[in-house]
Amino acid sequence: MEFFLGKFNYWVYIAMMMIGFYAMIAKHNLVKKIIGMNIFQTAIILFYVSIGTKKGGTIPILEGAGHHAVAPESINVAHYINPLPHVLMLTAIVVGVSVTGVALALIILIYKRYNTVEEDEILRQLS
Amino acid sequence: MIHQAPILTIATLLLTAFWVPIIGMFKKESAYYIALAAIFIAFAAACGTLYSVLLHGPIHYHMGGWPPPWGIEFVIDYLNAGVLVLIALISFLTTISAKKSVEQEINRDKWPAFWSLYLLLIMSLMGMTETGDMFNMYVYLEVSSLTAYGLIAMGEDGALIASFNYVILGSVGASFYLLGVGYLYIVTGSLNMADLYRLMPGLYHSKVVFTAFAFFMVGIGIKMGLFPLHVWLPDAYTRAPSAISALIAPTMTKVSAYVLFRIILSVFHIQFSTMIIPAAKLLMWIAAVGIIYGSIMAIAQKDIKRMLAYSSISQIGYIVLGLALANRMGLIGGALHIFSHAFAKGCLFMVAMAIVYKTGIRNIDEFKDLNKKMPFTMAAFCVAALSMVGVPPTAGFFSKWYLVLGTISGRHWLMTAVILASSLLNAIYFFRIIEKTYFSSFLGGGGHGHHKTPTVVMTEAPAMMVIPILLMAVGILAVGLFNFQIIHHLLQFIVPGGLA
């Protein structure tokens, strides 16, 4: 039980990836595929954020640093959550949204061209 | 100045990419010339980088002055200096050649956007080549994918859906790559490749490292169109605007192949994929099946671009096979094939572009007498085709030679057979075209021996299109004849010490 709970984030992230992946592959509707893709990407971000957390860690912001200098020796690194994965994820989120944007733009164009967003119908029109 | 060269390649392209649409709003035609100038500067900078590397050894360029492992680092060593110049050169030639084709195929209103995306694509490919940081690599990977989605979508009927499929698969690939980076970060706490390389041997038996490796393979495999993850590739190459096929076919998959080399050789150690897990063996089999599959599918195609796309799948197999052989000759062969295939496939797609531009013909069965209409283009096609088949002294022969040496010295006889058989299969589909073009004037017309030559007027593509094509053909021969120089100065350093 401890094992299960301790790694619960990881289990959920895998489950979410699978859900997203399923949607990307099995759904015929292009918008659904994009929704799946979004879930998939969010799952990965969840994974990264989970990497950074540690028991008892706090938000990686130096309190009071604005008013008077904090002596570097007084900072205990172990108290803070590792911020690096978070920073990376800011980029990843933006990238994910751009991909979504491009994909949705494509969908709009596809709809204008084929008048549908169902993959099987488009393929039928193409052949 | 010269030590700023690595960043200059990227910065020029990036900055120009932002200005192109703005200036393009006022004058659409100017977009192309600005793009061309930017690519030329990037090319010059790439050459400067290579020069500096050859003279002073690998360059470590720290972004914003932050030393690794905190800051982002550009590492340009011998292999990627070569790849960088390769990318710059090929994209420069393609750009010159592409002008007319783009003007024909792309709506005038879209030109600024097109060239802006084009610049970003080249920028991201160069970034992927130069970076020494795993996450930075991911960013460039996604930028290259995003721009490629957009560019492919500008193509003919069906391009939209091809692009959409690529979006889906491409983001899965990129996400897998990102996961791999995450897993490595868990165990090492670092994103810098050199750092990872140093930390890795102690962690060989961690399950997390295995998982990361698997994710990398899948992620990069999708990007480079490695069988069986290639499903996006044929449609994308076929439907994309001809100029874009000519740009991404030689560069994008090659850069991804380079990334695979980087990850296997200088993030993980080569011993990891041969001794700790049987990854090399698995990759070898995948590559072998891919080589044969790609060749056979190429034989079945009638559309020249689609045929070339399948042939790319097969050729990617060669590169991966060389890597998977994990011996001196194999690695050199695989790396050399990045160069030789980039030139050959670039040339072939540019020829396809010229043919489509001038005649609109895509179906191979209609190629009859094309040699009389476009003699220079078809001559270049022949050189490239011979390189693909592996006839000396073209570049393709030499990479095949090293690969064969690699398979023999590793005692992988079946792989030897695969390489040799595949060169025969390549011969089938390339000579089919040559036969159709050059030697079928009297097919079906009966008659024996002597007959009048049918008069066909020569309508060669414009010089601006043909000259780059011919230069590519010369490049194929040059890579072949000077392969030893390339290996001696650039590629031999990728072979880790102690490898037979």
Added chain:
Amino acid sequence: MIWPLDFILLIIILILSVAAITVRDLLSAAIILGGFSFMMALLWTEMGAVDVAITEASVGAGVSTVFFVAALHHTNRRSKD
């Protein structure tokens, strides 16, 4: 980090993600996806990743949803599956 809250959020997130891909009405799916992103942002705040959470709330839940709704406005909101 308070694990019961964590746990509940994760369950909600899972339910929302399944819902997003099953509902036939695409507009609802987009809205559910927005909710999903928002829940995710909550979870991350709770896990201490405030910066990510803010970005996700604004970009993931906000911009993405706007994109979806805009796209659906130009296309068809019905889905066959």
Added chain:
Amino acid sequence: MNTVVSIKPLLAVLVSLVGAFFILFTSSKRQNLRESWTFIAAFIKFGIVLSMMPVILHGKVIKLTLLEIAPGLSLMFKVDFLGIIFGLVASGLWIVTSLYSIGYMRGLKEHAQNRYFFAFALCLSATMGIAFAGNLLTFYVFYEMLTISTYPLVTHNEDEEAVKAGRKYLTYTLSAGVLLLFAIAATYLYAGTLEFMPGGFLNGHNIPIGVLQFLLVAFLIGCGVKAGVMPFHAWLPSAMVAPTPVSALLHAVAVVKAGVFGCVRIIAYVFGPVVLKDIHMWLIVAYFVSFTIIVSSLFALASDNLKRRLAFSTISQLSYIILGAALLSKASLTGSILHIPNHAYMKITLFFCAGAIFVKTGKKNISELDGIGWQMPITMGAFTLVSFGMVGIPPLCGFISKWYLCLGTLQAREFFFLFVLLTSAVLNAAYFFPIVYAAFFRQPAGGRPAFNEASLPLVIPLSITAVMAVIFGIFPNFTFHFFDLARNAATTIIAGM
């Protein structure tokens, strides 16, 4: 052994390569200019090759190492006794064939003549490269170049038959090339060198016997396909759809001889007599080609198409050369090497005759040739003369090489092969003499035709080669010292130096 460094072998290769591009870019309307390029290149090439001969006769070796094309492997030329013979034959006959080609191509008003002469010049470059290659990789580079540059010549007619023949040609030769590549790569890994040495370089490398046997088979199939060894010969008769000068030079001299030359190189300069005897393969090879000698003669008997009969005769005669090499005695090697020029001069004459008949009368089949000897006496006279030589009747040159081959079988104490050679001579007579008989002694249906000889550009070359065939029979050392060269080559191979 003393070596001389000289750029001549490279020049010999480059002359026709450069010439080829001059030809290609000459406007197809300016025939005279184009053909003068051909002649200029041909004469320069021949002069270069000839100028190398005195040095070689003194027992020296001309060597030229060009750029390194792979670690430890260079593009290297090395002119030795064997190489110079092949070089002399090919470059000398190119001049004659060029003259003949002009007559033939203009006589038939052929299309795409630029491409034809271009490919021809390329072929000659490749052949020179093969002759002067100093190691297996260089050999392979030019060998493949020859394969590819011959293809446009085979498909020259651009009709269904020609395209099919071209396809067949490529299938056979490219597959063989692939096998050869494998064998070369494996040899390189095992031996660490690829440089030809008289007497073989594979000796003393402790290579397992099974590997050696396998390599020999791969090598001999790789080269044997071009040499038309049965059962890999099927492309050669099909390739006869090519214009006759092509059949003459390429399928009697350059291409097939390149295959045979390759076999001799491999037997004598890669494996060498010692290794070949150690791995117990020489007799197997000898029996194998004996089969070809006999069976292809039978095929020749059965075919009515003149060029096809000549093609099968070529197959049979080429196997003499391989047989001689495989017997590994000094006399048989001399005979076998000597047969390269001798057969070339004789067979090219025969093909020239066939082409002259076709240009003049449009006849392709032997059954149509009744009485043609009275219409074209010079052509058929040359044909008759040379067919005696093919059978091995003195004083034609065919006699000398066959004599040495027979001596060789005795030296090797393998009397079975003497029997094979003699049977084959009988069969040669059986398929050549009926043609001669029909041409001169049989009355055609419409009465004896009047004198109507082919044009001069066709008759002069075939007369020259026929006369040469006689001269080489009487003075084997005439000008080119073929006999001395062949004997010296055999000596160095046996001595292993």
